Amino acid sequence: MSDTTDAGAGTTTDAAGGTTSSAPSRRSLLGWGGAGLALGAAAAGGAVAAVRDDGSDAVPAADTGAAVPFYGAHQAGIATAVQDRLHFAAFDVTTKDRAELIQLLKDWTAAAARMTAGQTVGEGAYGGLAEAPPDDTGEALGLKPSRLTLTIGFGPSLFAKGRFGLEGKRPEALVDIPKFPGDNLDPARSDGDLCVQACADDPQVAVHAIRNLARIGMGKTAIRWSQLGFGKTSSTTPDAQTPRNMMGFKDGTRNVSGTDAAALDKHVWVGEKDGSPWLAGGSYLVARRIRMHIETWDRTSLSEQEDIFGRDKGEGAPVGKAKERDEPFLKAMKPDAHVRLAHPDTNSGATILRRGYSFTDGTDGLGRLDAGLFFLAYQRDVRKGFLPVQRSLAGHDALNEYIQHVSSAIFAVPPGIRDKDDWWGRALFS
Amino acid sequence: MRAVRLSVVTAATAVAALAAVTGCSSKSDSKSADGAIQVTASDDACKLSKTEFAAGHVQFAIENKGNKVTEVYLLFPDDRIVAERENIGPGTKQNLTAEVKAGSYEVACKPGMKGSGIRQKVTVTGGQTAKRDPKLDAAVAAYRTYVQQQADDTLPKLKTFTDAIAAGDVEGAKKAYAPSRIGWERTEPVAESFGDIDPKTDVREDGLEKGQTWTGWHRLEKALWADGKIGDEEKKLGVQLSKDIADWQKRVGTAEITPTSMANGAKELLDEVATGKVTGEEERYSHTDLVDFKANVEGAQKAYELLKPVASKNDPALTAELDKQFAAIEAQLDKYRTDKSSYEFTSYDKVGPSDRKQLSDGVNALSEPLSKLAAAVAK
Numbered sequence: 001m002s003d004t005t006d007a008g009a010g011t012t013t014d015a016a017g018g019t020t021s022s023a024p025s026r027r028s029l030l031g032w033g034g035a036g037l038a039l040g041a042a043a044a045g046g047a048v049a050a051v052r053d054d055g056s057d058a059v060p061a062a063d064t065g066a067a068v069p070f071y072g073a074h075q076a077g078i079a080t081a082v083q084d085r086l087h088f089a090a091f092d093v094t095t096k097d098r099a100e101l102i103q104l105l106k107d108w109t110a111a112a113a114r115m116t117a118g119q120t121v122g123e124g125a126y127g128g129l130a131e132a133p134p135d136d137t138g139e140a141l142g143l144k145p146s147r148l149t150l151t152i153g154f155g156p157s158l159f160a161k162g163r164f165g166l167e168g169k170r171p172e173a174l175v176d177i178p179k180f181p182g183d184n185l186d187p188a189r190s191d192g193d194l195c196v197q198a199c200a201d202d203p204q205v206a207v208h209a210i211r212n213l214a215r216i217g218m219g220k221t222a223i224r225w226s227q228l229g230f231g232k233t234s235s236t237t238p239d240a241q242t243p244r245n246m247m248g249f250k251d252g253t254r255n256v257s258g259t260d261a262a263a264l265d266k267h268v269w270v271g272e273k274d275g276s277p278w279l280a281g282g283s284y285l286v287a288r289r290i291r292m293h294i295e296t297w298d299r300t301s302l303s304e305q306e307d308i309f310g311r312d313k314g315e316g317a318p319v320g321k322a323k324e325r326d327e328p329f330l331k332a333m334k335p336d337a338h339v340r341l342a343h344p345d346t347n348s349g350a351t352i353l354r355r356g357y358s359f360t361d362g363t364d365g366l367g368r369l370d371a372g373l374f375f376l377a378y379q380r381d382v383r384k385g386f387l388p389v390q391r392s393l394a395g396h397d398a399l400n401e402y403i404q405h406v407s408s409a410i411f412a413v414p415p416g417i418r419d420k421d422d423w424w425g426r427a428l429f430s
Numbered sequence: 431m432r433a434v435r436l437s438v439v440t441a442a443t444a445v446a447a448l449a450a451v452t453g454c455s456s457k458s459d460s461k462s463a464d465g466a467i468q469v470t471a472s473d474d475a476c477k478l479s480k481t482e483f484a485a486g487h488v489q490f491a492i493e494n495k496g497n498k499v500t501e502v503y504l505l506f507p508d509d510r511i512v513a514e515r516e517n518i519g520p521g522t523k524q525n526l527t528a529e530v531k532a533g534s535y536e537v538a539c540k541p542g543m544k545g546s547g548i549r550q551k552v553t554v555t556g557g558q559t560a561k562r563d564p565k566l567d568a569a570v571a572a573y574r575t576y577v578q579q580q581a582d583d584t585l586p587k588l589k590t591f592t593d594a595i596a597a598g599d600v601e602g603a604k605k606a607y608a609p610s611r612i613g614w615e616r617t618e619p620v621a622e623s624f625g626d627i628d629p630k631t632d633v634r635e636d637g638l639e640k641g642q643t644w645t646g647w648h649r650l651e652k653a654l655w656a657d658g659k660i661g662d663e664e665k666k667l668g669v670q671l672s673k674d675i676a677d678w679q680k681r682v683g684t685a686e687i688t689p690t691s692m693a694n695g696a697k698e699l700l701d702e703v704a705t706g707k708v709t710g711e712e713e714r715y716s717h718t719d720l721v722d723f724k725a726n727v728e729g730a731q732k733a734y735e736l737l738k739p740v741a742s743k744n745d746p747a748l749t750a751e752l753d754k755q756f757a758a759i760e761a762q763l764d765k766y767r768t769d770k771s772s773y774e775f776t777s778y779d780k781v782g783p784s785d786r787k788q789l790s791d792g793v794n795a796l797s798e799p800l801s802k803l804a805a806a807v808a809k
Binding site: 092094123124127128129130131132133188215218219220222 | 487513514515524525526527529690693694751755783784787791794795796797798799801802804805808
């Protein structure tokens, strides 16, 4: 689905309450126990850090420096208020040894618990043996936890026969995504056995997290591809200003709210009875790198741009309406308008939770901005979420003239980590 | 070789770094795993298991049994910091390692990370460093022999190459080029420690300093593969290369070698592979990168095997991983040669992007644990 899909169920609570000014620095947090960290942070710096007490993953848009609790019924980084920055990495598992893969997932979980709490990995970035490289790479020292979340996913290839004995556990809904018309997918930037989505309000914190996990994984995993993102293009905390995408349009007005437990249960979290018990409380993630033809878009007339989206550029109001959040009247839009084609009403109610980010990877060899949208969508069942919507868009969306999908991947995202003895993938491998 | 190492200044830095490592490599009893000094910090006490210990590597095993976050310092008498560990949470343990000379010091625990802390005077004894494990001395001696052997063996192979250059025999010189470099590549960290030789023999065109004349292997590589001819200029360069390598062979025995410099040298060899060989930059005209690659791995493995008796005792998990990864990279390299006893490898321009990625992943898988070898040796 493309950059600007307006798919989304009911919506808006202004959840941005509870923001305060100062959060403790990472340095002052070093050494605090993981689970107690959020409370400790609150005491130390006066920050309001949300604690998930009901397993709903309903975290308010807290202070941008605070720590997001790592433990809970669902993995953080899905319903969590969208952070400003992204480093997403897909890994190939290079070991053939199941036990080694399990140990890696345990090691990653432990490191993730520390890093999301603002702590260093292992014995830290300094103070150890002078002749040996430090355990932690150190570039996040002195930075706040920055609401870092780390979210893991398992790709279809991990379940392949003869690899780790998981073939019987591949969920039916973990489908191979078909090629859509117009796709120009680069295999070197697609798929992967594992993925880790690192979101944070500080890019350095997100990059630090992926870098350290990659390092811990060397010899067992290798980074297949990765993507940096900035400028969140959708929000799980609908507030006054919906973020704009690289085309200058407001995007994600109708996204699933991270505080709407009913909508999350219906559209995002996999249920106990959905066919894969190990995945209950988890979700499915579709990742697509969508390149925008920025220069030709910028030469397109305002009226055509607005027709293509079905919204006006200034306010973001649907065609014929005054305000961004006014209920769209789809029939007033052109038949190939993006919002019209992406809307749940056009797709039998198909609804996904989007967490996309803009990207700009410099310029290509032809002097064109290599920019666009790194689309991330979470849903309970891809066959009822991403696939029907993208089928509708790929066939008819007027926006297709200005965008191209260049990478694609799908992952099953396991449920949250319950406590210190739990680890990413425990239910899958047990 | 790495282009960045070419200036005399950076080469000198490398030598200095080597010397610094040497300074750190002395072993003291207090550094062995069970010889750590226990520091038990609480909200109102700072207890040390001993207050007098030998100079050298000192490890403090700190445990915070208090309710406040604490920090522990090792201080000179005038309060300058020798080493510190901050943010030690209640109920947590941290290690602090410091290299300490004989003298009087103070250890300070600072519950709440405030004030001047709870002080404890300590005395560090022994003007000389404690004895090194004789196995490590044996490893260094064996490695010194190996380095010399490699240099000795290089001379006849280089002669084959330079003789062909002198005879104007392009094909013969091409054939002798990669083999003439193997000994050098196997011992490159030591070879590079001579800051004046390396820039003359192994510099690439893009590594030249302003005003520096391009000499050595890669200059001849370009003449042979890119220009396809040997002129008077090249013949002179062949003679020069022979002289420079003979100079190396004479001096290589004097290189400063310690157990940790051997371990870090092994890691540096893989760094060479990671930055220059997997990219195909090193041998951009001849595409014989896999020969250098193989030689770098062999040199690293030699240093590792010599250190292994000590390392495997200190960190058996690490050496098990290294054994596995060395075997894996060799198996990967074997895919690119038909005969395992020869050094005829696939031309690197025939190795596609996904195969290069696999080689790069293999190098990372080996280099990461290899970077921990120095610690395992220094324990």
